[in-house]
Amino acid sequence: MKILVCMKQVPQKDAPLKLNEAGTWIREDVSYEVNEPDAFALEEALRQKEKHSGEVVVVTAGPARASQVLREALAKGADRAIHLEDDGFVALDAYNTARAIAAAVKDDKFDLIFTGLQSDDYGYAQTGVILAQILGLPHATIIMQIEKTDAGIRVKRELEAGFFQYVDMPLPAVLTIQSGINKLRYATLIGIKQAKTKPMRKVTMAEVQSAMGSNLQKIEKLYVPQKSKNTEFLEGPPAEVAKKLVDKLKNDIRVI
Amino acid sequence: MDKILVIVEQREGKLNRVSWETIAAGQAIASSTGWALEAAVVGSGVAAIAAEISAKKLGKVYDVESAKLEPYTPDAFAHGLKQFLEKHPAKLVLLPHTYQVRDFVPKLATALETTAISDVIGYRYESGKLLFTRQMFQGKFVADVSFSGSGPCFVTFQNGSFRADKVEAGAAAAPIETVNVDIPDGIVRNKPQEVFKEAKQAVDLTQAEIIVSVGRGIKEQKNIDLAKQLADALGGELAASRPICDNGWLPMDRQIGSSGQTVAPKLYLALGISGAIQHIVGMKGSRSIIAINKDSEAPIFEIADYAVVGNLFDIVPPLIEEVKKAKG
Numbered sequence: 001m002k003i004l005v006c007m008k009q010v011p012q013k014d015a016p017l018k019l020n021e022a023g024t025w026i027r028e029d030v031s032y033e034v035n036e037p038d039a040f041a042l043e044e045a046l047r048q049k050e051k052h053s054g055e056v057v058v059v060t061a062g063p064a065r066a067s068q069v070l071r072e073a074l075a076k077g078a079d080r081a082i083h084l085e086d087d088g089f090v091a092l093d094a095y096n097t098a099r100a101i102a103a104a105v106k107d108d109k110f111d112l113i114f115t116g117l118q119s120d121d122y123g124y125a126q127t128g129v130i131l132a133q134i135l136g137l138p139h140a141t142i143i144m145q146i147e148k149t150d151a152g153i154r155v156k157r158e159l160e161a162g163f164f165q166y167v168d169m170p171l172p173a174v175l176t177i178q179s180g181i182n183k184l185r186y187a188t189l190i191g192i193k194q195a196k197t198k199p200m201r202k203v204t205m206a207e208v209q210s211a212m213g214s215n216l217q218k219i220e221k222l223y224v225p226q227k228s229k230n231t232e233f234l235e236g237p238p239a240e241v242a243k244k245l246v247d248k249l250k251n252d253i254r255v256i
Numbered sequence: 257m258d259k260i261l262v263i264v265e266q267r268e269g270k271l272n273r274v275s276w277e278t279i280a281a282g283q284a285i286a287s288s289t290g291w292a293l294e295a296a297v298v299g300s301g302v303a304a305i306a307a308e309i310s311a312k313k314l315g316k317v318y319d320v321e322s323a324k325l326e327p328y329t330p331d332a333f334a335h336g337l338k339q340f341l342e343k344h345p346a347k348l349v350l351l352p353h354t355y356q357v358r359d360f361v362p363k364l365a366t367a368l369e370t371t372a373i374s375d376v377i378g379y380r381y382e383s384g385k386l387l388f389t390r391q392m393f394q395g396k397f398v399a400d401v402s403f404s405g406s407g408p409c410f411v412t413f414q415n416g417s418f419r420a421d422k423v424e425a426g427a428a429a430a431p432i433e434t435v436n437v438d439i440p441d442g443i444v445r446n447k448p449q450e451v452f453k454e455a456k457q458a459v460d461l462t463q464a465e466i467i468v469s470v471g472r473g474i475k476e477q478k479n480i481d482l483a484k485q486l487a488d489a490l491g492g493e494l495a496a497s498r499p500i501c502d503n504g505w506l507p508m509d510r511q512i513g514s515s516g517q518t519v520a521p522k523l524y525l526a527l528g529i530s531g532a533i534q535h536i537v538g539m540k541g542s543r544s545i546i547a548i549n550k551d552s553e554a555p556i557f558e559i560a561d562y563a564v565v566g567n568l569f570d571i572v573p574p575l576i577e578e579v580k581k582a583k584g
Contacts, residue, residue, distance in 0.1 A: 013530070016553060017396055026393070094362065095371055120394055123533065124374050129330075129362035138445040139330065141359045142515075158515055160355050162508070164454060168447040178515075180502030216371035216405040220387060225398045225558055233563045241564055242574035245546065246582050248562055253544040255466055255490065255523045256582050 001054035001148075003045040004108070006101060006115040006127065007038040007073060009066040013120070023221055025091070034069045037116025041177035043184050044146065045114055046077045052148060055079045057108065061089040061100055067200070074195035075187035081198070086205040093215045094122070098130035103211035104203045110172055112153075117142050117176040125176075132174035139174040140167050144181050260286055261346035261408075262295040263337070264309060265354055267328075271297075271305050274352040276420035279312055281379075281413050282350050283424055288381040291347065294318065295430075298337060300326035306432045313424040317432045318344065324439040330360040331444045336437040338367050344435075346408045348386075353412035355514075361410050370407025375533065377417045394532045395555035415514075415537045459493060459509055465522045466492025469512055469539070470500055473528015473549060473568055477505040482572050483527055489579040492523070497535045513538035527568045531556030548572070 011017060012031040020027050045056045058073040060066045061084035070081035084104055092100065113135075115128035125141075132139035144164065145156035152170040158178050159165055187195075234244045250256045262282040264275035279295060286293040296318040297305045306319035320340050324332045337360075341349070351357045353375045365372040378389040380400060387400040388411055403409040461467060468487035474480060480500075487494040494510060501511040512519055513535040524542035529535060531547075531554055539545070540559050547560035548568045557563045564571060 011393065013394075014551060017393055019397070026397070093371060095366060098366075122392060123390075123394070125358050126362035126372060126374060129359070130366045133334075133363045133366040139363070140446060142355060158355070159451060160514060161518070162453055162516065163451050165451045166449040168449070170445055179498065214404070216409075217373055217401050217403045219392075219399045220402050221400045222392065222397050223399075225391070225395070227558055229559055229561060231557055231560050231563050233565065235565075238566070238570040239574045241566065241571055242578045245562070245564070245575055246578040248546070249490075249523070249579070250582060253523050253546075253561075256579065 001048055001052045001111045002109065003048060003054065003056050004105060004110045004113045005038070005042045005045045005056065005058045005073070005078070006113070006131070007042065007058055007060045007069050008035040008116070008119050008121075009033070009060065009062055009069045010035045010120045019222060019224075023223060024219055025222060032065060032068070034072065035116050035119045037118065037177055037179045039116075039184055040179050040181050041114040041116050042073050042076065042078065043182045044177055045112070046185070047182060048112070048146065049077075054111070057082065057110070059101055059105065060084065061092070061097055063087045063090065070200060071195055072187060074198045074200070075192040076185060077191060079198065081200040082203060083200060084203045084205075084208065088205055091215070092212075093217045094124040094126040095130055096212045096215055098127050098134055099212050100208045101127075102131060102134045103208040112172065113137070113174045115174070115176050117178050128174055128176040135174070137172050137174050138169050139176070140169060141176045142178045143175045144178050146175065258289070258291040258347040259345070260291050260293045260348045260350060261344075262293070262350045264295060264297050264305065265352055265356060266297055266299050266302055266305050267356075269299070269302060269304070271308060272352065272354065273420065274354065274415055275309075276423050277416070277418040278350050278352045278413055279309065279314070280418040280420060280422045283313060284418065285348070285350075285379055285381070285386070288379075289386065294346070296320050296340070298325055298333065300324075303432075303434070310430040310432050311425055312430070313426040314430040317430050319432060319434045320437055321434060322437045322439050324444060327448050328356060329444050329446050329448060330363055331446060332439050333360040334364040334367055335439050335443050337364050339437045340435055341368065341408060349408045349410045351410065351412050353414050357412050361412060365407075365410045368407045370405050370409060371403055372410035372412065373401050373403060374412045375414050376411050377414050391533055394530070395536065395558070396553065414533070415518075416540060454508065461493055461495055461510065461512065461517045461519050464493040464519065466490050466525075467495050467512075467519060467521045467523070467542075468492050468525045468527065469495040469497065469529060470506075470527045471497040471529030471535070472499050473530075474500065475528075477503070479569070480505055482569070486525070486527075486572055486576050486579070489576050489583070490523075490525075492521075492525075495519070497529050497532070526556055526560070527572065529556050530554045531558070
């Protein structure tokens with residue numbers, strides 16, 4: 001199985017974020033990490049390769065800093081990487097991101113393409129499905145299990161409220177992967193060493209530009225949400241806070 | 257006149273109630289913009305749902321039909337709706353942000369060479385320009401988003417962003433038009449099996465009056481017991497955010513959020529939960545929310561009634577003692 005995993009670098013979960021001066025994006029001087037569902041997508045690709053042999057290729061679209069995500073993926077066992085490198089990739093809508101990735105991998109023939117189900121920054125939950133449509137491939141979303149069958153694959157889709165569904169589908173196909181589908185591995189020392197010699201292809205914006213169009217959606221303004229609730233902050237040493245909380249539980253919330 | 261189309265969701269011939277919220281959103285936008293509002297239901301033999309929604313204040317209701325639309329597949333829905341929208345163009349197409357909508361709308365929008373603004377929580381209509389508000393960076397920020405292009409703009413609304421009970425009834429039933437779409441053999445590539453539940457739900461958290469819920473801030477599996485002691489002291493149920501259940505620290509049937517249960521207890525006490533959107537949608541209807549988190553910028557504080565910025569391991573032990581004392 002030849003598998004492509006689309007990965008994204010996003011601000012770290014606990015990183016304090018600040019708005020830029022124009023109020024259109026965050027200030028970029030924060031710590032970054034791999035988008036969590038993408039890490040599960042990579043792990044799943046590595047497991048499928050271990051079962052069925054083949055190749056795992058990782059791709060990302062982002063500034064120079066995003067290559068860290070690819071290096072970590074190579075250290076965990078991916079075979080090669082593709083980096084669409086340009087600061088401009090950050091500001092693309094999901095349609096253009098998918099078109100750029102499709103253009104960058106057009107000479108490869110993959111059996112499976114994985115993305116995480118959504119990113120922690122934009123949270124579109126769209127790029128994988130759009131990529132499937134552009135490439136003319138069937139897709140399934142929010143996947144919790146993948147089994148190879150004679151005719152293709154059988155996947156387990158997560159539905160809402162604790163429901164699931166198995167779906168049989170042919171290959172090649174695009175799947176968006178849910179967090180928790182597997183247990184993540186750590187990179188080994190030898191893996192980290194080997195990663196340095198694995199191929200990483202750089203793709204410039206100019207190389208994929210002709211496949212892209214203008215963004216059809218635009219962030220006019222990014223801002224801190226207005227509070228809809230009047231939140232009361234309880235302060236003091238722990239013992240005092242505990243007393244204050246019990247007072248609220250008793251007299252205001254009335255559950256004691 | 258520009259037109260807004262609401263596509264309601266049905267599963268196995270039953271209207272998904274969240275669709276009322278989308279109709280409420282459509283009515284609000286129609287009233288702001290002066291645009292016409294219509295609705296559509298998509299499926300096989302779903303005329304009863306078309307009749308059900310035609311009682312609301314809508315210009316028209318379409319019953320989009322094909323035998324290939326049941327069971328749901330993204331291929332059939334995208335193909336059938338593309339055909340429908342090419343014949344019945346709309347400026348805006350509104351849908352609830354459900355797992356099913358997430359599965360086919362990006363495909364449909366791409367097939368029509370247009371865009372979808374997903375997981376929207378509100379809108380603004382300012383000097384003739386329509387902006388949609390959506391959360392970004394896991395709810396830490398919100399963005400006002402504009403759209404361009406010639407095709408319909410798809411907008412999917414987060415659960416609970418509009419109130420279902422605000423839907424206006426119509427003076428008379430809206431006319432219903434049945435539109436049969438043609439989905440040739442070979443279009444549908446996926447073969448979906450029956451929908452099922454993993455295990456019989458052991459706990460029904462929707463009935464609990466008090467819920468103590470834990471998130472990543474609990475750090476280790478052995479610390480879950482601390483939250484359990486607090487839940488026991490309060491006489492409540494223990495629940496968790498998704499990562500805790502993914503790790504197997506608590507069973508999946510204790511998960512709150514879009515992929516778990518949606519609850520609205522008297523008290524929701526969130527311990528070390530940052531408040532990712534997927535979690536918030538499952539508990540924001542709670543009567544009172546107490547949040548304890550060490551990160552003062554955690555989005556959970558946006559919806560909390562009472563907030564404690566601090567280490568839960570310092571605060572929970574004395575809290576358990578105080579609760580026990582108060583209860584006698």
